[in-house]
Amino acid sequence: MTNIEPNQSADSQASTHGDSPGTDPFTRRAAIKGAFATLGAAAFVAAVSPLRQAAKNTSAVEFMQQHYTELSPEQKATVIARLEAETKEKYGADVTIADDRPIPGTKFVYAINLSVCNGNGKCVEACHRENNHDRSTNQSYIRVIEMPKGTMDMEKGSTTYAGVVPREDKFYLPVQCQQCDEPPCVDVCPVKATWKEEDGIVVVDYNWCIGCRYCEAACPYHARRFNWKQAEVPADEINPDQSYLSNRVRPVGVVEKCTYCLHRTRRGRLPACLEACPTGARVFGNILDKNSNIRWILENKRVYILKEELGTKPAFFYYFD
Amino acid sequence: MPRIVSLWFGILLCVVASAALAALWQVGTRANTPTRDTEIAQELPTGSELSAHYPVIVRQPAAPPRIELAGQDPQGRVGSVACSTCHTVRPDNLENKTSATLDEFHQGMTFSHGTIACYACHNPQESDSLRLADGSSLPFTNVLTLCSQCHSKQAESFAHGAHGGMNGHWDLSRGPQTKNNCVDCHDPHQPKYPKMIVGFKPKDRFNEPPKTEPQQAGTADHDKH
Amino acid sequence: MSSTPLKQSAITSYPRFIGRALWLATEGSFAFYAWMTALTAVSLVGANAWANQVAGGMITTNMTDHVSWGLYIANFTFCVGLAAGGVMMVIPAYLYDDEEMHKVVIIGEAVAIAAIVMCTLSVVVDLGRPDRFWHLIPGIGKFNWPISMLTWDVIVLNGYLMINLHVVGYLLYMRYLGRKPNGWWYLPFVFLSIFWAISIHTVTAFLYCGLGGRPFWNSALLAPRFLASAFVSGPAFIILVMRILRVTTGYTAPLGPARTLIQIIRVAMTINLLMLVSEIFTVLYTGSAHAAPLNYLFFGDHGKTGLVPWIWTAIGMNLIGTALFFTPAALERSQIRVLACLLVIVGIWIEKGMGLIIPGFIPSTLHEIVEYSPSLLEWKVVAGIWGLGLIILTLSLKLIVNVFTSRMHVEENQISESLNH
Numbered sequence: 001m002t003n004i005e006p007n008q009s010a011d012s013q014a015s016t017h018g019d020s021p022g023t024d025p026f027t028r029r030a031a032i033k034g035a036f037a038t039l040g041a042a043a044f045v046a047a048v049s050p051l052r053q054a055a056k057n058t059s060a061v062e063f064m065q066q067h068y069t070e071l072s073p074e075q076k077a078t079v080i081a082r083l084e085a086e087t088k089e090k091y092g093a094d095v096t097i098a099d100d101r102p103i104p105g106t107k108f109v110y111a112i113n114l115s116v117c118n119g120n121g122k123c124v125e126a127c128h129r130e131n132n133h134d135r136s137t138n139q140s141y142i143r144v145i146e147m148p149k150g151t152m153d154m155e156k157g158s159t160t161y162a163g164v165v166p167r168e169d170k171f172y173l174p175v176q177c178q179q180c181d182e183p184p185c186v187d188v189c190p191v192k193a194t195w196k197e198e199d200g201i202v203v204v205d206y207n208w209c210i211g212c213r214y215c216e217a218a219c220p221y222h223a224r225r226f227n228w229k230q231a232e233v234p235a236d237e238i239n240p241d242q243s244y245l246s247n248r249v250r251p252v253g254v255v256e257k258c259t260y261c262l263h264r265t266r267r268g269r270l271p272a273c274l275e276a277c278p279t280g281a282r283v284f285g286n287i288l289d290k291n292s293n294i295r296w297i298l299e300n301k302r303v304y305i306l307k308e309e310l311g312t313k314p315a316f317f318y319y320f321d
Numbered sequence: 322m323p324r325i326v327s328l329w330f331g332i333l334l335c336v337v338a339s340a341a342l343a344a345l346w347q348v349g350t351r352a353n354t355p356t357r358d359t360e361i362a363q364e365l366p367t368g369s370e371l372s373a374h375y376p377v378i379v380r381q382p383a384a385p386p387r388i389e390l391a392g393q394d395p396q397g398r399v400g401s402v403a404c405s406t407c408h409t410v411r412p413d414n415l416e417n418k419t420s421a422t423l424d425e426f427h428q429g430m431t432f433s434h435g436t437i438a439c440y441a442c443h444n445p446q447e448s449d450s451l452r453l454a455d456g457s458s459l460p461f462t463n464v465l466t467l468c469s470q471c472h473s474k475q476a477e478s479f480a481h482g483a484h485g486g487m488n489g490h491w492d493l494s495r496g497p498q499t500k501n502n503c504v505d506c507h508d509p510h511q512p513k514y515p516k517m518i519v520g521f522k523p524k525d526r527f528n529e530p531p532k533t534e535p536q537q538a539g540t541a542d543h544d545k546h
Numbered sequence: 547m548s549s550t551p552l553k554q555s556a557i558t559s560y561p562r563f564i565g566r567a568l569w570l571a572t573e574g575s576f577a578f579y580a581w582m583t584a585l586t587a588v589s590l591v592g593a594n595a596w597a598n599q600v601a602g603g604m605i606t607t608n609m610t611d612h613v614s615w616g617l618y619i620a621n622f623t624f625c626v627g628l629a630a631g632g633v634m635m636v637i638p639a640y641l642y643d644d645e646e647m648h649k650v651v652i653i654g655e656a657v658a659i660a661a662i663v664m665c666t667l668s669v670v671v672d673l674g675r676p677d678r679f680w681h682l683i684p685g686i687g688k689f690n691w692p693i694s695m696l697t698w699d700v701i702v703l704n705g706y707l708m709i710n711l712h713v714v715g716y717l718l719y720m721r722y723l724g725r726k727p728n729g730w731w732y733l734p735f736v737f738l739s740i741f742w743a744i745s746i747h748t749v750t751a752f753l754y755c756g757l758g759g760r761p762f763w764n765s766a767l768l769a770p771r772f773l774a775s776a777f778v779s780g781p782a783f784i785i786l787v788m789r790i791l792r793v794t795t796g797y798t799a800p801l802g803p804a805r806t807l808i809q810i811i812r813v814a815m816t817i818n819l820l821m822l823v824s825e826i827f828t829v830l831y832t833g834s835a836h837a838a839p840l841n842y843l844f845f846g847d848h849g850k851t852g853l854v855p856w857i858w859t860a861i862g863m864n865l866i867g868t869a870l871f872f873t874p875a876a877l878e879r880s881q882i883r884v885l886a887c888l889l890v891i892v893g894i895w896i897e898k899g900m901g902l903i904i905p906g907f908i909p910s911t912l913h914e915i916v917e918y919s920p921s922l923l924e925w926k927v928v929a930g931i932w933g934l935g936l937i938i939l940t941l942s943l944k945l946i947v948n949v950f951t952s953r954m955h956v957e958e959n960q961i962s963e964s965l966n967h
Contacts, residue, residue, distance in 0.1 A: 033572060040586055047594035050601035058677055067681075067688050103492070113483065118517060125521035138523045145912060154913040155838055160528065164516050175912055184758065190696040191681040192688040208688070210681055211604075211674020214696055216614040220759025222912045225611050226674065229603035252603045253674030268495025270488065279514065280486035280501065293482030301483065310758040321478070339745070342692070526610050528916045 057252075067192070068205040068245070079207070080244060087249050093238035100243045100266040102199035108260050108315065109200070109287040109294045110271075111303070112174055115321040117281040119144050119165040119172030126276030127176075130261060131247040132239055134231035141258035142176040142273060143222060152304075174281075176273070177202065177223035177258035178306065178314030185215035185224060185257075194255070200315050201262050203245040209254040216255060220307050221314075224257045260284070287315075375490065375497040382504055384461030385449040408448035415440050433511040442467060442509070468503045563719055571944040577794075582940065585933045592930010595923045596671050604674055606923050612916035613907040615672070617924045620899030621931065622668035624779070626750045627772060627898060629661035629706065631780015633743040635807070636736055650803040652946055653791075654784050655714045658743075660939035662707040667931045695753045702746045709739045714942070718949045747772045754906065762839035762906045771821045772898070777814030779894045781807040782887040787943065789884055797947045801877075808876055808883070815868045815890065822897075839905040842915065852917040853908070857901045863893030 065071075065079060080097045087095050124140045133139035145157035149171055157173065166172060183202050186194050193209040196202050216224045230252045242248040243263030250256050261271040265284070274282040285294035297303070301319040387401040394400070407426070417423065418438050420430040444452035444459075451459040451467050459467055469476035478484035485506065490496035506514060574582075599606045609616045632654040639647035670676055681687040682700060691697040713735050720727040751769035758764055785807055791797040826844075829836040843853050867889030875882040909915045920928075 029573070043586075043590050044593060047590045048597040050594070050597040054597075054601040054677075063677060111483075116484075116514075118514065119519065120517040121519045121521050124523065128521070137525070138521065140523055143523070143912060155909065157913060159912065159914055160522070162519050162522060164518055166516070187693050188696065188757075190690050190694045190700065191678075192690045193681070208678070208681060209675065210678045212669075212672065212696065213614040213674070214694070214753075216611065217906070218757050218759060220911050222611070222910055222914075226604070226614060228610075229605040251675075255674075265491065268490045268492035270491050270498075275486075275488045277486055278506070278517075280484060280506070283482055285482070285491050296481040297483050300481075307759070312758075319483075321474070525612070525916060527608070527918070528610075528612065528914065 062207065065207050067208050069195075076244075083244075083248060087238070091233060091238055091249065092235035093240060095238060095240040095242050095248070097242045097244055097248050098263065100245070100262055102197050102201070103266060103268075104198075105288055106199045106286045107288050108179065108265060109285060109298075109317065110179075110260065110315065111283040111294055111297050111317040111319055113281040113283070113321065114171055114173065114304075114318050116279045117144075117172045117174060117277075118279055119146055119161070119170070119174075120278065122276045122278055123174060123273035123282065126272045127258070129237070130239055130264075130272035132231065132233050132242075132249050134229070135234070135237070136232050139225060139231070141223070141225065142174055145173040145175060146170050147173050173318070175221055175223075175306065176316075177260075178221050178312065178316035179258075179260060181313035181315060182311060184218040184220065184310075184312060188214045188218040190214065194257075199266070201259050202257065203259055203262070204255055204257060205245070206248075206250045206254045206256065211253040211255065213255060220310050220312060224255050226255050227252050375493045375495070377493070377498045377500060379465065379500045380502050380505060381462040382464055382502060386461060404443075404448040408445075413440065413445040415445065431511050433513065434509065464504055464509075465502055468509075560715075560719060563722055564715075567718070567722075567945045567948070568941070570948050571941045574944070578944075582937065585937045585940070588933030589930045589937065592927050592933060595926035595930065599671070599923055599927065600676060606921065608918055608921040608924065610916055610918070612910045612914060613904060613918035615903055615907065616918055617899070617920040617928055618668050618672040620903040621928050622665050622672070623750060623772075623903060624895045624899050625661045625664040625668060625935075626703070626747055627776035627779050627894070628783055629658045629665060629703075630743040630747040630773070631776040631778070632656075632658035632661060632784065633710065633739050634777055634780055634810070635784065636740055636743075644802070644806070646800050646802045647806065649799045649950070650784060650788070650807070652714060652717060652950075653787055653943070654780065655710045655739075656939060656942040656946060657780070657783055657787065658710050659707065659714065659942060660935045662703055662710070663938055664931050664935040665703055666707075667934065668928075671927050671931070695749065695756055698749045699746075699753055702742065702749050706739070706742050706746050709735050709742055713739060714946075718946065721949050744773065747776050754902075759911050760906045761834075761836040763902075765825060765836070767821055767825050771818060771825070774814050774818035774821060775894045775898055778811050778818060778890050781811050781814075782890050785883060786887045786891070787939075789880060791943060791947065795944075795947045795951075797951060804883075805877060808871060811890070812868075812871050815864070815871065819864065819868065838909050838913065842908050843901065843905040847909065848915055850915050850917050852919055853900065853904060856896050860893045860896035860901055863889040864897065867893055 059082075061082065066075070071079065076099055080099065084095055084097055087093055087097075121144060124142045124144060127133070127142050128138060128140040131141065143159050145154060145159050146161040146165075146167070147154070147157040147170060149169055154173075161167075161170075179196075179200050179202055181196075181200070183196055186196055186202060190212065191208060191210055194202060194204045194215060211226070213226055216226060227250050231249060233249070238249070239247060241263060243266075246259040246261065246263045261269075261273075265271055271282075271284055274284050283293050283297055285292040287294055287298070289295065297319055298317065301321075304318045304320070305314050305316070306318070385404065387403055388406075389401045390399065416438060417440075418436060419432045420427045440452065441454075442451055444450050446452075447458050449461075451461055451464070453459050453467065454470050465476070465479075475484050479500075482500075485501045485503075487498055487500045489498040491498070503509070508515075572582075607616060635647065635651050635654040639651045670679065673679065682689065682697075684691070689697055691701070713732050716732050717727055748769045751772040754760070754763035755765055755768040785804065788799060788804070826840065829840050838847065841847050842850070843857050845851075846854050867886045870876055870882055870886035870889070873882065876886055877883075904918055908917065
């Protein structure tokens with residue numbers, strides 16, 4: 001009763017050029033079509049063969065790995081052991097990857113004294129080394145803009161300045177992730193691969209990000225970086241002191257960002273860019289601590305935030321003496 | 322015609338409604354965040370008062386300074402002497418302000434620190450120590466106190482971590498913090514912070530500096546030729 | 547006759563219908579095979595380029611942290627418009643009970659299906675980690691709905707594909723069976739698809755205009771502009787397709803629908819250009835923060851002029867194309883019509899693609915001017931996507947033509963026979 005065999009009508013035969021009416025279409029034509037289909041499939045397999053190379057870099061375990069927030073402590077330990085082994089295998093470096101969690105009662109805030117910053121770029125370099133950035137591109141989470149005095153319009157600035165600093169008619173504006181309280185980058189992520197933690201740091205799960213770069217488009221501070229290729233770092237330059245959500249060696253094809261060096265700051269230490277600053281322009285601390293340096297600055301200095309009109313509520317302040 | 326108008330209106334309404342829904346959701350999540358933060362602030366006592374036990378160490382200059390002798394003695398030795406070696410036997414010119422007016426010693430020194438006299442800070446009575454404005458003596462290690470007499474704004478900022486570099490821990494319950502002193506960064510005789518050369522720049526693809534902008538004087542020019 | 551045997555027969559006969567339709571759709575003349583072989587070759591080049599991109603990392607594209615979206619997302623934006631525009635034709639067909647339009651509508655839906663497939667592929671090739679695509683699947687992944695506009699886009703695009711597949715499939719199946727379609731089975735979906743067509747393009751515009759940090763996109767006019775240009779590129783593409791069908795298969799629609807399409811293009815293009823002028827005036831006259839990207843786009847900034855030739859080409863093509871559409875010759879002479887269609891399609895592809903996505907990133911959020919021009923690999927991938935899109939379009943058009951010209955149908959008595967069994 002299910003036998004609705006559509007009749008090969010004369011009409012349809014007429015449409016198939018070259019075939020005499022009545023020829024069984026499932027013989028010669030089928031053979032030709034089959035041959036073409038096979039050829040096409042073979043050509044397709046050949047065309048996408050570079051994927052096999054890429055597949056080698058992703059194990060089945062990694063492929064199936066769950067979101068960071070859903071990993072049990074045991075799963076986390078397994079994942080971290082795997083990542084440490086991978087770093088040893090690919091970079092030849094022995095590293096320790098911790099899983100640093102926020103310190104209760106802490107909200108990190110950063111401030112930079114624009115009257116003092118002279119644009120020497122030591123922070124840029126310190127970030128580069130601390131966070132195991134790609135050596136060939138001098139990647140860093142910090143960019144410093146040389147601005148003419150008398151304006152806050154970044155359009156008049158330049159990041160490609162070089163030579164002797166500071167120039168007399170300029171001031172220098174270092175920009176990195178502002179760890180916004182209303183982070184647009186977090187809102188736009190389609191897979192919740194990035195989120196804001198209790199101490200205010202916006203983090204990325206490098207093993208969950210799909211690499212769509214929507215967050216990069218959404219960030220008003222150019223704070224996010226994409227791993228266009230696997231970072232190249234010599235074994236002796238790898239910073240072995242790593243954390244899962246911060247400076248561990250990132251996989252290719254995912255987005256990363258400044259984490260206020262959470263592998264240091266969540267252990268009570270100062271961020272690498274601050275320690276590297278020779279002018280003492282950088283101040284870091286816990287805004288919930290009434291006696292902290294950062295509180296004193298916010299209460300006593302003329303403070304400015306970048307792109308306030310966008311409503312991102314940065315946890316990053318610029319001040320003047 | 323009315324049909325198409327009403328349909329269009331209906332579609333518009335649906336689109337607006339769904340967009341408004343998303344926007345509202347957004348506002349809802351935003352409204353929650355700050356309240357949560359203030360709650361934390363109230364519930365948890367601030368860390369530093371309770372458990373701060375590591376110190377803030379301010380680096381101190383190796384004091385008092387010694388003057389390197391020019392040349393060698395007959396035995397081929399180089400050496401240095403204390404300030405008092407010379408200054409105990411020479412008359413003090415309390416009005417001298419620069420090395421230009423000296424006929425021997427301290428010749429190459431540049432002085433650019435306002436119009437104050439040498440003995441505004443150096444002690445004519447005890448030349449191996451400093452001198453406060455009230456005339457009392459101060460060891461070289463205590464340079465912070467000396468500078469703070471005039472630079473009270475900077476001293477205040479320094480006390481609150483807003484002036485001068487530091488290392489170590491932000492959280493004193495977990496480790497100490499080391500801060501620079503004044504003369505770590507400022508040469509007391511010409512305290513303006515020195516110029517530096519930018520040594521590290523990101524190498525972005527397709528982001529060469531514009532050709533029209535004149536190259537700055539400095540190392541960049543020399544490297545080219 | 548109970549309904550059960552009918553259902554069972556539909557369950558088995560619908561796959562049979564699809565199988566047979568595919569079989570017949572791959573039958574054709576030498577020219578057809580040559581065309582399909584060429585498209586396959588282009589698709590394979592694209593597939594190979596993409597595989598190399600995945601293996602070598604996205605450094606093989608010319609995108610950077612400054613211009614983090616490029617040709618892929620540009621092409622995506624245009625294809626969304628094409629998909630939406632294709633189905634906008636449904637509106638006159640069903641609201642005016644314009645029977646003649648029905649022949650055009652089904653073409654529009656076929657265009658929409660191919661365009662949606664191209665959209666999806668354009669996004670997939672843009673992913674740094676296509677292997678983690680499953681993170682986007684609600685249930686097993688983590689779907690950031692409703693906050694992320696991208697999740698809305700995933701929903702509306704897939705929903706749109708489903709709706710169109712259903713409507714086209716059902717109408718053709720009924721025609722194939724020689725039965726009159728049951729309104730309850732497709733009219734609700736047709737009306738849903740009208741709403742949906744507008745929503746896919748609105749949501750895609752919201753993707754960009756919701757970003758406060760990108761002043762060039764952060765304009766309330768973006769969504770209306772998207773819709774207006776979709777109303778141009780969609781009908782223009784359909785006119786082209788109809789022309790090709792007339793030449794190659796003799797499948798013709800009366801002149802009425804063509805006139806309707808041209809009327810739509812005339813109005814929509816005028817509105818589109820008006821909104822463009824309005825945007826340019828507002829920005830340049832006030833000289834606000836929005837001015838820098840527009841300046842760069844139209845005149846170049848700091849001696850960097852990468853997009854200037856693109857946008858003036860687009861403006862020129864759009865203006866000439868629009869002028870041609872307004873001449874009576876557009877209605878009378880098909881060459882003029884085809885030329886005008888080609889001009890506005892390419893014009894809008896540039897205006898909505900390279901002219902809309904790239905200047906969103908130049909200058910960057912820190913006002914650095916880092917230029918972008920697609921790498922050869924990116925061009926190959928996009929060509930491959932179009933190749934595959936055209937393969938799908940060709941097959942579905944052949945299928946439609948076969949059914950509509952009664953080259954493929956079931957004899958009435960056979961159905962009743964099998965049903966009576």
